[in-house]
Amino acid sequence: MVDSESEGDAAADASRRDARERDRADPLADFRERFEIPDDYYMDGNSLGPISDAAEESLQRAVDQWRDQAIRGWTGSEPPWFWYGERLGEELAPLVGADPDEVVVGNSTTINIHTLVGTFVDAREPDEPRGVLVNDLDFPTDHYAIQSQLRQRGLDPDEHLHLVESRDGRTIETEDVIDAMDTHDVGIVFMPSVLYRSGQLFDIEAITEAAHERDILVGFDLAHSIGVVPHDLSEIGVDFAVWCSYKYLNAGPGAVAGLYVNERHFGESPALAGWWGHDKESQFELNLDFTPAGDAGAWQAGTIPVFSAAPLFGALELTHDAGIDVIREKSVDLTTYLIDLVDEHLAERGVSVGTPRDPTRRGGHVALEHPEAERISEALRDHEVVVDFRPPNVIRVAPAPLYVRYEDVYDVVEIVADIIDEKRYEKYEAAGDVT
Ligand SMILES: *Cc1c(COP(=O)(O)O)cnc(C)c1O
Numbered sequence: 001m002v003d004s005e006s007e008g009d010a011a012a013d014a015s016r017r018d019a020r021e022r023d024r025a026d027p028l029a030d031f032r033e034r035f036e037i038p039d040d041y042y043m044d045g046n047s048l049g050p051i052s053d054a055a056e057e058s059l060q061r062a063v064d065q066w067r068d069q070a071i072r073g074w075t076g077s078e079p080p081w082f083w084y085g086e087r088l089g090e091e092l093a094p095l096v097g098a099d100p101d102e103v104v105v106g107n108s109t110t111i112n113i114h115t116l117v118g119t120f121v122d123a124r125e126p127d128e129p130r131g132v133l134v135n136d137l138d139f140p141t142d143h144y145a146i147q148s149q150l151r152q153r154g155l156d157p158d159e160h161l162h163l164v165e166s167r168d169g170r171t172i173e174t175e176d177v178i179d180a181m182d183t184h185d186v187g188i189v190f191m192p193s194v195l196y197r198s199g200q201l202f203d204i205e206a207i208t209e210a211a212h213e214r215d216i217l218v219g220f221d222l223a224h225s226i227g228v229v230p231h232d233l234s235e236i237g238v239d240f241a242v243w244c245s246y247k248y249l250n251a252g253p254g255a256v257a258g259l260y261v262n263e264r265h266f267g268e269s270p271a272l273a274g275w276w277g278h279d280k281e282s283q284f285e286l287n288l289d290f291t292p293a294g295d296a297g298a299w300q301a302g303t304i305p306v307f308s309a310a311p312l313f314g315a316l317e318l319t320h321d322a323g324i325d326v327i328r329e330k331s332v333d334l335t336t337y338l339i340d341l342v343d344e345h346l347a348e349r350g351v352s353v354g355t356p357r358d359p360t361r362r363g364g365h366v367a368l369e370h371p372e373a374e375r376i377s378e379a380l381r382d383h384e385v386v387v388d389f390r391p392p393n394v395i396r397v398a399p400a401p402l403y404v405r406y407e408d409v410y411d412v413v414e415i416v417a418d419i420i421d422e423k424r425y426e427k428y429e430a431a432g433d434v435t
Contacts, residue, residue, distance in 0.1 A: 040384035045400030049250030054314030118271025194363030274301030
């Protein structure tokens with residue numbers, strides 16, 4: 001006798017077998033063991049990646065060097081703390097498709113937006129437009145920083161910060177970005193590579209080409225793509241970029257940020273100058289005249305935060321061992337698998353996908369939309385599923401390729417279905433966003 005329940009069970013068994021089959025075929029399956037994952041289902045690596053043994057070791061190495069060498073660690077440790085910014089820049093360069101001297105680590109993402117946007121507003125000729133083009137779905141800190149840079153130059157942000165408007169509240173059309181270049185006094189286009197809420201991946205090449213045809217400079221915030229989407233910044237000719245290291249790069253909370261400046265801009269005066277951006281050879285002559293480094297290193301400001309940088313050495317070993325192209329391939333596969341499962345099991349339960357379905361327009365996470373998104377996210381936490389809620393109705397699910405399995409994705413979709421069917425979210429209060 002075959003009743004509908006056992007038919008359902010048979011289908012579920014087949015789906016689970018399929019998930020396990022995918023895990024068996026996954027070339028990155030072994031990387032999960034190199035991390036410590038504190039929850040059953042960690043789907044929040046786009047906010048804070050977990051610790052790996054390698055990151056912990058490279059942090060511990062710096063702690064030991066501090067204990068053993070104290071001040072001598074600046075030049076006597078291996079790698080020398082003094083050169084951390086440049087050494088890590090070299091290691092990051094292949095992930096953004098740049099030459100080693102075009103990349104450095106230092107500061108935080110917000111500060112790097114300040115110094116780079118400030119620099120390039122200053123670099124405009126007096127008769128050139130100095131407005132900055134952003135979009136209305138950006139992460140807020142980017143706008144705060146740019147507004148304050150404009151104000152410091154006597155430019156009213158109401159007149160000089162231009163927002164490309166989203167048509168659907170989720171995505172930004174390339175065409176609209178390009179149109180805005182023609183309809184406003186734009187000197188700099190500053191866009192994210194991936195929108196933090198919907199996960200839309202921008203067409204960096206098309207935007208850069210269109211901007212350059214109009215003598216506009218272009219910068220990108222790669223916070224949500226570095227470490228999960230490969231980039232080709234030098235080849236495309238992007239002028240500058242910033243990113244953080246604590247999301248898909250897994251370098252730890254508050255880890256030092258990174259930046260890229262195309263070599264044709266070496267020698268521009270950094271807007272936020274400091275002795276760590278001085279030419280390294282003569283930095284310790286302590287001259288009162290600032291001689292900026294001849295490369296991207298010039299945009300460092302103060303002393304490198306050694307313990308916020310050290311874990312990045314170990315974390316990058318994993319990314320490089322895996323290979324960014326293989327990471328991207330699995331990421332696309334995981335998000336496609338997730339979207340298919342949502343269509344199959346959650347659409348009928350009122351969940352929709354707010355992320356572009358074309359994988360070439362998608363970063364590493366998927367936005368699930370539901371009117372009860374906030375309370376469902378809370379209920380998920382009690383099922384050992386860590387996701388995050390972004391107002392008003394988005395649950396971000398990030399199946400980070402280095403440590404998330406296909407079967408995890410399968411389980412999470414099942415758990416969401418159960419929570420909705422049994423209305424388990426009703427016992428939670430919508431408390432507002434805290435992270
Ligand atoms: C995460 C993120 C930041 C973070 O900036 P911090 O200075 O590290 O706080 C900035 N911009 C975007 C788009 C982000 O996603």
